[in-house]
Amino acid sequence: xxxxxPHTKDYQKASIALFISGFVTFATLYTTQPxxxxxxxxxxxxxxxxxxxxSISTGILAFALLTAAALSDGFGRKKIMTFSLFATSILxxxxxxxxxFAALLAxxxxxxxxxxxxxxxxxxxxxxxxxxxxxxxxxxxxISGTSLGGMSGRLLTGLLTxxxxxxxxxxxxxxxxxxxxxxxxxxxxxxxxFVKKQTNVKKMCLAYAxxxxxxxxxxxxxxxxxxxxxxxxxxxxxxxxxxxxxYQLSHTVIGLIFIVYLAGTFSSVYMGKKADSLGSSFMLKIxxxxxxxxxxxxxxxxxxxxxxxxxxxxxGFFGAHSIASFWVGQSANEQRVQASSLYLLSYYLGSSxxxxxxxxxxxxxxxxxIIAFIMGxxxxxxxxILFAGTEQSKNxxxxxxxxxxx
Numbered sequence: 001x002x003x004x005x006p007h008t009k010d011y012q013k014a015s016i017a018l019f020i021s022g023f024v025t026f027a028t029l030y031t032t033q034p035x036x037x038x039x040x041x042x043x044x045x046x047x048x049x050x051x052x053x054x055s056i057s058t059g060i061l062a063f064a065l066l067t068a069a070a071l072s073d074g075f076g077r078k079k080i081m082t083f084s085l086f087a088t089s090i091l092x093x094x095x096x097x098x099x100x101f102a103a104l105l106a107x108x109x110x111x112x113x114x115x116x117x118x119x120x121x122x123x124x125x126x127x128x129x130x131x132x133x134x135x136x137x138x139x140x141x142x143i144s145g146t147s148l149g150g151m152s153g154r155l156l157t158g159l160l161t162x163x164x165x166x167x168x169x170x171x172x173x174x175x176x177x178x179x180x181x182x183x184x185x186x187x188x189x190x191x192x193x194f195v196k197k198q199t200n201v202k203k204m205c206l207a208y209a210x211x212x213x214x215x216x217x218x219x220x221x222x223x224x225x226x227x228x229x230x231x232x233x234x235x236x237x238x239x240x241x242x243x244x245x246x247y248q249l250s251h252t253v254i255g256l257i258f259i260v261y262l263a264g265t266f267s268s269v270y271m272g273k274k275a276d277s278l279g280s281s282f283m284l285k286i287x288x289x290x291x292x293x294x295x296x297x298x299x300x301x302x303x304x305x306x307x308x309x310x311x312x313x314x315x316g317f318f319g320a321h322s323i324a325s326f327w328v329g330q331s332a333n334e335q336r337v338q339a340s341s342l343y344l345l346s347y348y349l350g351s352s353x354x355x356x357x358x359x360x361x362x363x364x365x366x367x368x369x370i371i372a373f374i375m376g377x378x379x380x381x382x383x384x385i386l387f388a389g390t391e392q393s394k395n396x397x398x399x400x401x402x403x404x405x406x
Contacts, residue, residue: 002192003131010189014129017188018122022145024085024177024184025118027153028092029057031173032108033235034158034255035166037243042166043101048359051236056105057112058232059352062345064116070204072117077125077191084117085181093174096167119146119344129191151261158255207338217331217339219384223284223324224347226384227291229354230377231317234295236355237362237370238310247303260311264318271319272326280327281389287323288381290316295374299367321347327388 004010032039032053039050072080091111098104122142153173160169211217238257242249267287275283294316297309325343332339354377361369 004129004189004192005131011130013187014189017184018126018142019145020180020184020187021081021085021118021122022142022147023149023152024180025088025115026146026149027156027173028088028111028177029061029115030054030150030153031092031157031170032057032095034154034239034251034258035161035169036236037239038161038166038251039101039104040240045101046359047237047240047362048356049101051356051359052105053108054232054236055352055356056109057115058348058355060109060112061116061119062348062352064113065120065344065348066341068116068120072121072124077121077128078188080117081121081125081188082181082185084114085184086178087114088118089174089177089181091174092177093171096169096171096174120341125191129189147261147265151258154258155255158251158253162250162252204338207335208342211332211335211338211342216388217328220324220328220331220388221339221343221346223328223381223384224321224343224345225350225354226377226381227288227317227320227324227350228347229350230291230295230374231313232351232355233358233370233374233377234298234310234313237358237367238298240362241367246301257307257310260307260314263311263315267315267319268322272322275323275326279389280323280330281385284320284323284327284385285382287316287320288378288385291320292316292375292378295371295378299371331388 004014036047036050036053039045039053040047043050068080068084088111091107091114095104095107095111098107126142156173157166157169160172164172211221235258239254241247242254242257271283271287291313294309294311294313297312298306300306300309325340328339328343329336354373358370358373361373365372
């Protein structure tokens with residue numbers, strides 16, 4: 001069957017549908033991040049407990065990613081993605097009616113499970129259905145949807161919460177997501193090139209075992225945990241600080257801070273190009289250094305400098321994440337799918353575990369403690385990069401020697 005070609009109706013429909021898929025999933029996932037101070041106040045819980053509304057979703061999402069792609073081999077890409085979007089939207093809507101914090105956590109946990117169907121499959125759908133010459137643009141549309149979805153979800157939540165309340169905010173975003181899911185279902189072309197196949201559990205296990213046997217690759221995968229752990233920790237607890245004196249900002253204003261995500265949209269492309277010419281290892285160190293500089297800048301009391309620090313930190317994070325994820329895929333060879341899945345597992349576990357553990361530092365040491373924790377995570381990334389880069393150089397050198405006639 002032919003690929004979906006550029007400048008056709010199917011191509012235009014698919015472009016909009018894939019943008020919607022990224023937008024809905026990440027807008028819904030991150031709606032609770034700006035609401036954590038409100039949850040702490042309304043339910044009488046700690047900051048660390050409030051952060052579980054995001055951590056439980058990303059933690060379950062991390063493991064669900066490993067099975068969602070395999071399910072799509074049997075049921076079909078569009079069917080799984082459509083189910084994922086509708087189920088995510090409905091659960092997002094139902095969270096507005098949570099009678100207790102325990103019920104809210106249960107809803108958010110289920111949401112993390114069903115949400116996995118889109119991030120696990122979207123890239124596979126694009127790779128199968130579109131002409132390879134136009135893959136970059138289509139991948140970019142999906143990624144831009146995830147970036148703008150994450151930003152818009154936080155912005156809308158803050159604005160709607162100030163106007164109506166947090167329950168109404170979650171309900172409105174859930175209803176909007178449901179409408180967009182209908183559009184996705186109507187617009188996404190039926191797969192042309194999908195071939196139904198049974199999942200070979202033995203082969204899959206052997207492929208994962210090969211990744212676990214590669215120490216260098218495992219270390220590179222751990223970068224996802226360190227990078228996302230530091231990123232989510234900063235954004236989880238910045239709202240707590242900015243709602244306290246001397247700032248006392250509203251939810252709307254705190255939500256507007258997430259506009260700094262636009263810096264990340266630029267840096268992921270810019271830093272990726274630099275990595276092509278200067279090397280992944282070198283540019284990763286630069287990007288993480290930028291993150292560290294931005295984090296330290298947020299220690300200054302002036303609000304504008306603090307926001308500038310958040311923007312610098314965000315620029316560095318998206319650059320580092322794009323380089324690290326590419327580096328993992330490039331280094332995995334035959335186990336690329338499994339390595340990428342494990343990188344995402346590590347990435348979302350960092351969001352879940354480090355994001356929650358950061359609450360201990362906020363409770364006991366306030367913002368200084370948060371930045372100390374983040375700096376510790378970033379510091380651990382440097383020996384990982386150094387070892388991975390050294391091993392890569394050794395492997396290249398050994399290959400050259402083996403190819404040289406004696």
